[in-house]
Amino acid sequence: MEELINTLKQEIIEALNLEEIEVGDIDTDAPLFMEGLGLDSIDALELTVLMEKKYGLKIKTAEDGKKILYSVRTMAEYIQANKK
Amino acid sequence: MSERLNISGFCKIRNNNVFLNGDPVFSDSETIQVNQFLKNNYRHFNINYPKFFKMDNLSKLGFLTAELLINQHPQVKSIYPEQTGIVLSNSSSSLDTDFSFYDTIKDSANYFPGPAVFVYTLPNIMIGEICIRHKFTGENVFFVSEQFNPKLIFHQVQYLFTFSNIQCCITGWVELFNNNYDSFLCLIEKVKDNEAENKNSMFDEVNLFNIYKK
Numbered sequence: 001m002e003e004l005i006n007t008l009k010q011e012i013i014e015a016l017n018l019e020e021i022e023v024g025d026i027d028t029d030a031p032l033f034m035e036g037l038g039l040d041s042i043d044a045l046e047l048t049v050l051m052e053k054k055y056g057l058k059i060k061t062a063e064d065g066k067k068i069l070y071s072v073r074t075m076a077e078y079i080q081a082n083k084k
Numbered sequence: 085m086s087e088r089l090n091i092s093g094f095c096k097i098r099n100n101n102v103f104l105n106g107d108p109v110f111s112d113s114e115t116i117q118v119n120q121f122l123k124n125n126y127r128h129f130n131i132n133y134p135k136f137f138k139m140d141n142l143s144k145l146g147f148l149t150a151e152l153l154i155n156q157h158p159q160v161k162s163i164y165p166e167q168t169g170i171v172l173s174n175s176s177s178s179l180d181t182d183f184s185f186y187d188t189i190k191d192s193a194n195y196f197p198g199p200a201v202f203v204y205t206l207p208n209i210m211i212g213e214i215c216i217r218h219k220f221t222g223e224n225v226f227f228v229s230e231q232f233n234p235k236l237i238f239h240q241v242q243y244l245f246t247f248s249n250i251q252c253c254i255t256g257w258v259e260l261f262n263n264n265y266d267s268f269l270c271l272i273e274k275v276k277d278n279e280a281e282n283k284n285s286m287f288d289e290v291n292l293f294n295i296y297k298k
Contacts, residue, residue: 016200019123019137045199053196 094270
């Protein structure tokens with residue numbers, strides 16, 4: 001799980017062009033939106049694409065997205081439970 | 085006392101050099117790619133705006149040119165946000181980013197349209213980025229023309245000063261395609277005739293063209 005979390009953090013940095021953020025700066029349990037990294041709605045769409053492109057997982061509804069993309073940990077847990 | 089429109093200042097970014105009112109303020113290796121050059125600029129001038137890194141290269145270029153110009157003229161920040169207009173132009177529109185977006189959709193077996201790229205597939209998004217940064221809400225417009233057209237710019241800016249309530253206007257040319265770019269923005273303000281610095285700073289087609297070419 002820790003390895004997946006670190007990989008995911010690196011992928012988020014690359015996908016969202018968070019150039020001045022390093023893996024160690026991202027709190028695994030902090031909310032990704034509003035607080036924490038302060039991501040916005042376009043970032044949410046990018047993370048949705050990332051989940052599909054890298055892990056083959058589609059996020060089908062906005063409600064699912066809110067839960068799955070809440071934090072790096074919730075993303076990692078979803079990947080681990082559903083990865084094809 | 086009558087008023088006139090004055091070119092209060094200008095910023096040019098071309099050939100990996102930055103000029104403020106004609107004076108060089110930053111220079112980078114001629115061989116460096118535009119994306120790296122723009123990031124080096126951002127860091128050199130200690131700008132703190134993380135959203136910069138999410139912008140496409142065209143918006144980064146326009147943002148930096150406007151940022152340096154406005155920092156040189158802090159009076160812009162004291163003008164009401166709705167009284168600052170923006171009139172920009174270029175020849176390649178957002179083609180540089182249009183191609184990047186096309187790369188994300190051209191392969192049906194690897195079809196992942198990039199939302200963060202897609203949002204920059206219009207050139208006036210660059211104006212939006214400048215407005216968001218400085219909270220400007222005045223009239224703005226973007227033109228696509230083959231080359232820098234001082235006549236078009238002059239008439240449009242004059243129109244805005246005449247028919248909207250703007251007190252200053254950021255205007256010019258922000259062109260970028262592949263690794264080629266050319267950015268020139270100037271600040272136009274209303275001044276009283278006796279406050280005008282000299283004849284060469286008067287806002288007209290000839291002075292605009294001369295400053296751009298110089």
